[in-house]
Amino acid sequence: MKKFLIVAALAICSFANAQKGTVLVGGSIGYASETRTLGNTEIKDNEFNFSPKVGYQFHDNWTVGGEASFGSSKTKQGTNEDRFNTTKVGAFLRYTIPLNPTFAFFAEFGAGFQSEKDKTYTGPITTTAKGDGMYVGLTPALFIDMKKGFGLNFNIGGLGYSTINYDNNGPEYKNFDFNFGRTFNIGVSKNF
Incomplete structure (x- = not known):
């Protein structure tokens, strides 16, 4: 609760907004780890994500x-392991x-190229799958x-569409995602 009050006080006391001709640098970092048991087998999941923006x-x-x-991300179940990049x-x-000197609402449209690589280790056998595609999103x-153009970005989901086509006649995935209220993201940005 103390951290929330400090953040609120800093937000109320700040009066700087981004202006024309400035450079925006931002991004987010995420990490998640989970361990669970299925029968007599322990399953460990680790996930890391880094998303810079300029x-x-x-x-x-x-x-x-x-x-x-x-x-x-990496999932380990006994001697089997799956790595996904x-x-x-x-x-x-x-x-x-801008809503006032401290708060602003923004809508962001992003589009680009994406690739995935999945390595599965099942005992002595290793299989690799690679795919690429595109993504489009509105958030x-x-x-x-x-303070002085340094700020926090909050969103609770968005709208997105993506495709992935795997090599060697592998599967093709098309995903439409409407996730308002199902996710919560915090990012950091700075205007120079």
């Missing part, structure tokens, strides 16, 4: 830039509506200006 604010309300995302590289366009979010 943009140029060419108008008081408009920002354009590049985004990337790098993810890695993802990479996304694309561009984004953001429209921001509404809230920006809280903490």
